[in-house]
Amino acid sequence: MSQAESTPPGPVRPIAYCNWHQGLSDTARLIRVEEAATGPGGLLYACDLCQQKHGLTPLADQT
Numbered sequence: 001m002s003q004a005e006s007t008p009p010g011p012v013r014p015i016a017y018c019n020w021h022q023g024l025s026d027t028a029r030l031i032r033v034e035e036a037a038t039g040p041g042g043l044l045y046a047c048d049l050c051q052q053k054h055g056l057t058p059l060a061d062q063t
């Protein structure tokens with residue numbers, strides 16, 4: 001008997017770019033969407049630390 005390895009162990013944590021400290025973080029959340037006249041526009045992500053440091057609220061938590 002062998003188990004199928006179709007499910008990854010543990011929760012999957014998405015790696016995203018933190019626009020505040022300008023680095024990758026696995027705690028980064030989408031903070032806001034900036035509308036740019038030129039270019040692809042901006043999705044701004046901040047990690048846990050930067051959220052606390054700068055008093056940011058993730059978009060999903062804003063009601």
Ligand SMILES: [Zn+2]
Pocket residue numbers: 018019020021022025046047048049050051
């Ligand atoms: Zn950060």
